[in-house]
Amino acid sequence: MSIKRKTPKPDRPLYRSLRVLSLGLVLSLGFTEPGARAEPIKPVPIMVEVNEAKVALGRRLFHDPRLSKNNTVSCATCHDLSAGGDDGQVVSIGIEGRPGLVNAPTVFNSGYNFKQFWDGRAHTLEEQVDGPLQSRIEMESIWPDVVTKLFQDEDYPRLFQEAYPNDAQIISRENIKEAIAEFQRSLITPNSRFDQWLRGNVGALNEQEKEGYALFKRYGCVSCHQGANVGGNMFQVFGVINDYFRKRGNITDADLGRFNVTGNEADKHAFKVPSLRMAAHTAPYLHDGSAETLRDAVDAMFEFQLGREAPDEDKEAIVAFIKTLAGEYQFDPGQGPISAEFQESLNGNLGQRAAPTGIQDISTTGTSQERPPADRAETVSQNGSTRPLRTGRSVRTRSKVGRATGPVRSGR
Ligand code: HEC
Ligand code: HEC
Numbered sequence: 001m002s003i004k005r006k007t008p009k010p011d012r013p014l015y016r017s018l019r020v021l022s023l024g025l026v027l028s029l030g031f032t033e034p035g036a037r038a039e040p041i042k043p044v045p046i047m048v049e050v051n052e053a054k055v056a057l058g059r060r061l062f063h064d065p066r067l068s069k070n071n072t073v074s075c076a077t078c079h080d081l082s083a084g085g086d087d088g089q090v091v092s093i094g095i096e097g098r099p100g101l102v103n104a105p106t107v108f109n110s111g112y113n114f115k116q117f118w119d120g121r122a123h124t125l126e127e128q129v130d131g132p133l134q135s136r137i138e139m140e141s142i143w144p145d146v147v148t149k150l151f152q153d154e155d156y157p158r159l160f161q162e163a164y165p166n167d168a169q170i171i172s173r174e175n176i177k178e179a180i181a182e183f184q185r186s187l188i189t190p191n192s193r194f195d196q197w198l199r200g201n202v203g204a205l206n207e208q209e210k211e212g213y214a215l216f217k218r219y220g221c222v223s224c225h226q227g228a229n230v231g232g233n234m235f236q237v238f239g240v241i242n243d244y245f246r247k248r249g250n251i252t253d254a255d256l257g258r259f260n261v262t263g264n265e266a267d268k269h270a271f272k273v274p275s276l277r278m279a280a281h282t283a284p285y286l287h288d289g290s291a292e293t294l295r296d297a298v299d300a301m302f303e304f305q306l307g308r309e310a311p312d313e314d315k316e317a318i319v320a321f322i323k324t325l326a327g328e329y330q331f332d333p334g335q336g337p338i339s340a341e342f343q344e345s346l347n348g349n350l351g352q353r354a355a356p357t358g359i360q361d362i363s364t365t366g367t368s369q370e371r372p373p374a375d376r377a378e379t380v381s382q383n384g385s386t387r388p389l390r391t392g393r394s395v396r397t398r399s400k401v402g403r404a405t406g407p408v409r410s411g412r
Contacts, residue, residue: 040217042228043195044109044277044327050186053163058183060159061176066149068095068139075132075180079107081329084281085187090289094138101137101254103289106278108329111185113232118254118271118287120235121261125181126174143173150176189277192327205324212321215314219306229275230325237270238287241307244300245269248290255288280323294319 061067065074073095078087085106087093092100102118116122122131132138133146150156150171160170163179194213196204205213216222225231235258238244245251253260258267271287279285285297298315302308 039198040222040226041194041198041230043198044112044188044190044192044228046190048111048185048188050182051163053159054179054182055186057156057159057163058179058181058186060155061180062183066153067133067141067146069141069145070095071149072096073139075107078104078132078138081107081187084108084278086278086282088283090284092138094132094135095140098137101252102287103284105274106282107184108187108189108278109229109232109275110187112188112227112229113272113275114234115272118274119257119259119261120272125184126177129177129180146176147171147173187329189327189329192277192325194321194324195327197324205321208317208320209324210321212317212319215318216321219302219308219310219314219318221301221306221318224273224305225276230277231273231275234273235267235270236273236305237268239269239304242304244304248288257287276322277325277327280326294322298322 062075062079065071065077067074078092078094079085080087085108086104089104091102092104094100105118110116110125114120116125116128117131122128133141133143150160156171160175160179164170164175167175193204193209197210216225224234224236227233238257245255256268258270258272259265261267279294279297283291283293285291285294286300291297291300295315298318302310302315
């Protein structure tokens, strides 16, 4: 759910976002060592349930320029998986060199966003695919052309057959979208140093990074950037305290953000709070790409979201903390870096890793280490049902093959 601002209260904007926090979170502010209380940030699950045939197909489609009108642009053109899952540009450059309107977010962990796009106009990863594929400035395709091109390919008919054995029409718009979405759901980045620390490895962070996390909570960054994705679960106005857009000037339609979807005044300049998971690798930042470095983005947050000064030292510590959030990329054998160490821990913890089954709660995967309570609340579902911070609420972990592993209580 979005945090909807029914009646604008310009005098106390931060209060609105704080109000939605559970009491548990508020109480946990200030506890810096894991194990003390449920933390407002959850680890990225070690595994996610995906259909491997669809992932294999989706990976190929994601990298295939034939999805664009003139066979030059693939999803990977703007979402480079070897470089953070984005394109490193201020705004993306699409088909025939056409400039985009906003900065490309990463696709890593996008399955954990409650909505897709800066303004949240797509509800699911499936729905999202229609956007770039048909956009005049991105891929400029039409679906019948794409389906025809894929039918003519040597391998696709077989790959679709494997992924969709029961469908009468194997290569269809719906199946293409679903396979790409399934591939993206596999793009999780578990085992970051921060997650190791959350799971009880106190040596995983150095003093500056721990301090950075404490400050991230103390200054209130965590009221907006929270949950497994450290973002991606609410909309917030950019410029809640100081007016960013007046200062920057040249307001574009894209700057109106969520307002373009809802038409509500209160949603003007509201954006999906971006995930900070991969922020170490996705410069430049902000929807308009205006922040060149992570430090610039953090400065902007202090100025426009918090309206307060902070010593350099604090900001540097926060930047150091954010850099510990990026994890490892699992499900792309041969393409993504998986450390031998991580592979070993998977083997050790999960036994045979043939077909991933279910979003695993690490606390059921059998190491003897003491775990912080945060782990027991690790019920992070993909695509829209994440409610990491409500107390005492039942949520079901979503499962593509119709198996639910809930109900589990979240956010104690
Ligand atoms: C020309 C560059 C470009 C291409 C090609 C492109 N994207 Fe994107 N992608 C973007 C930009 C820019 C955004 C942000 C747009 C917005 O929010 O309005 C985006 C947003 C997304 C998001 C939402 C992420 C989030 O956090 O909200 C996903 C998922 C995504 N793209 C996947 C894809 C897939 C799948 C394809 C191929 C079918 C694709 N993209 C093709 C540039 C591109
Ligand atoms: C009131 C909600 C709110 C608070 C508080 C907040 N942020 Fe943000 N943050 C946002 C929104 C919304 C954006 C996207 C703004 C945009 O791009 O227009 C954002 C963007 C960012 C980005 C850029 C991410 C990217 O990929 O472009 C970083 C980094 C960031 N915030 C860090 C922080 C830090 C550090 C703090 C505390 C000092 C903080 N935020 C406080 C809502 C918030």
